[in-house]
Amino acid sequence: xxxxxxxxxxxxxxxxxxxxxxxxxxxxxxxxxxxDKTLREHGLTVPxxxxxxxxxxxxxxxxxxxxxxxxxTRQSGNVVLRGLQDGGLITRPATADHGRARPxxxxxxxxxxxxxxxxxxxxxxxxxxxxIPPRRMAALxxxxxxxxxxxxx
Amino acid sequence: xxxxxxxxxxxxxxxxxxxxxxxxxxxxxxxxxxxDKTLREHGLTVPxxxxxxxxxxxxxxxxxxxxxxxxxTRQSGNVVLRGLQDGGLITRPATADHGRARPxxxxxxxxxxxxxxxxxxxxxxxxxxxxIPPRRMAALxxxxxxxxxxxxx
DNA sequence: CCGCCTATGTCAAAATGCTGACATGCTGCA
DNA sequence: TGCAGCATGTCAGCATTTTGACATAGGCGG
Numbered sequence: 001x002x003x004x005x006x007x008x009x010x011x012x013x014x015x016x017x018x019x020x021x022x023x024x025x026x027x028x029x030x031x032x033x034x035x036d037k038t039l040r041e042h043g044l045t046v047p048x049x050x051x052x053x054x055x056x057x058x059x060x061x062x063x064x065x066x067x068x069x070x071x072x073t074r075q076s077g078n079v080v081l082r083g084l085q086d087g088g089l090i091t092r093p094a095t096a097d098h099g100r101a102r103p104x105x106x107x108x109x110x111x112x113x114x115x116x117x118x119x120x121x122x123x124x125x126x127x128x129x130x131x132i133p134p135r136r137m138a139a140l141x142x143x144x145x146x147x148x149x150x151x152x153x
Numbered sequence: 154x155x156x157x158x159x160x161x162x163x164x165x166x167x168x169x170x171x172x173x174x175x176x177x178x179x180x181x182x183x184x185x186x187x188x189d190k191t192l193r194e195h196g197l198t199v200p201x202x203x204x205x206x207x208x209x210x211x212x213x214x215x216x217x218x219x220x221x222x223x224x225x226t227r228q229s230g231n232v233v234l235r236g237l238q239d240g241g242l243i244t245r246p247a248t249a250d251h252g253r254a255r256p257x258x259x260x261x262x263x264x265x266x267x268x269x270x271x272x273x274x275x276x277x278x279x280x281x282x283x284x285i286p287p288r289r290m291a292a293l294x295x296x297x298x299x300x301x302x303x304x305x306x
Numbered sequence: 307c308c309g310c311c312t313a314t315g316t317c318a319a320a321a322t323g324c325t326g327a328c329a330t331g332c333t334g335c336a
Numbered sequence: 337t338g339c340a341g342c343a344t345g346t347c348a349g350c351a352t353t354t355t356g357a358c359a360t361a362g363g364c365g366g
Contacts, residue, residue: 016206017222020281020290021184023297028181029224030304031174047322053169064344069170071182076323078346100331100344124304128173131303132296137173143285143293144176150284151183151277200352217314227315229353253314253361 020147034124042117047072047080048089049121052114055090055106062101089113173300187277195270200225200233201242202274205267208243208259215254242266 016022035046044052050070055061061069067077081104084090089110092102106114132140169175188199197205203223208214214222220230234257237243242263245255259267285293 016210018294019278020294020297021188021278023294023301024177024181024184025224027297027300027304028177030301031177034304035174045322057169062344071178073324074345075325075347079322096331096344098332100329102345125172125174127303128300131299136292136296139289140293140296141171141173141176143289144173144180146284147180147281148176148183150280151180151187198352215314226354228317228355231316232352249314249361251362255315 024147031124031128034127035121038120038124039117042113042120044113044117045080047076048084049114049117051077051080051084052089052106052110052117055104056111056114059105060103062103064101066104084110177300184277184281187280188274191273191277192270195266195273197266197270198233200229201237202267202270204230204233204237205242205259205263205270208257209264209267212258213256215256217254219257237263 039049051066054069063077063081064074067074090104092104096102192202204219207222216230216234217227220227243257245257249255
């Protein structure tokens with residue numbers, strides 16, 4: 001090896017607020033806040049929006065699927081799904097045809113609500129994208145993915 | 154190409170799971186899970202640990218200060234502080250000397266508990282650091298900071 | 307000096323999320 | 337066929353966090 005002369009490469013910052021974990025939390029908190037504020041004006045919560053977006057991309061996902069994709073438990077996912085169902089934004093068959101999984105689908109109103117919100121949400125995403133040099137975007141996405149992969153043993 | 158002729162530079166990925174926001178959430182969720190698991194073995198929660206770390210760095214922070222720094226409300230921060238106080242890890246004067254803010258300080262036991270946990274927590278941080286090319290670390294930290302700054306209007 | 311504004315701490319209620327537990331339905335294997 | 341293992345949906349209880357509200361303390365400009 002080429003001699004790693006630095007004695008402390010992994011966490012070179014002594015200030016905790018300069019660690020990866022802290023900055024990650026900070027960025028995520030800021031994003032959550034911005035999303036909350038934006039979605040509130042449209043009567044949706046962040047988990048609800050995330051569910052709609054996923055269902056638009058992958059129709060027929062089950063509650064367990066959605067829970068995994070939105071990083072919550074099945075129980076929490078079920079509450080979100082129930083809310084969306086009560087609001088008429090999604091439909092679920094009363095009885096499962098295959099296993100126990102009941103595939104969820106967007107209703108016409110669900111698709112409309114999603115479309116109405118997407119512009120506002122994508123504006124938030126754009127504010128993030130504009131904050132970082134375009135040249136680094138791909139690397140940032142790859143690094144975030146690597147971090148997640150490294151922590152899910 | 155030198156010319157940026159692409160009409161959609163901000164969010165080049167059509168798949169939502171490739172957006173910055175989603176990957177940010179995923180990375181943060183993974184980090185939260187790893188931290189939870191690690192800290193549980195030491196009888197601490199993530200907010201409690203964060204508070205101890207901040208108090209070690211900046212003794213005398215008030216509840217409101219800590220709440221801001223840990224991205225929770227004052228009410229939640231107070232619960233955390235009360236828990237730490239009941240556990241004998243921090244002290245707060247019963248009465249404020251200046252305003253209403255009561256400066257918190259680590260006890261000897263608090264310092265000891267923090268020191269005992271830091272090795273395990275820094276190991277998690279190390280797993281993250283090893284997952285990304287060292288060359289990109291500074292850029293990643295800067296980008297995360299930029300994202301947070303861009304979203305806090 | 308006084309009133310307005312801001313910041314802080316705290317209480318109560320509601321929302322949200324999680325853990326634990328259980329029943330159901332599929333799959334694979336002997 | 338029978339049975340163990342696993343995934344899913346769901347209920348109940350608990351923990352955490354937030355929203356909303358209020359009282360108090362200090363700064364500031366009139």
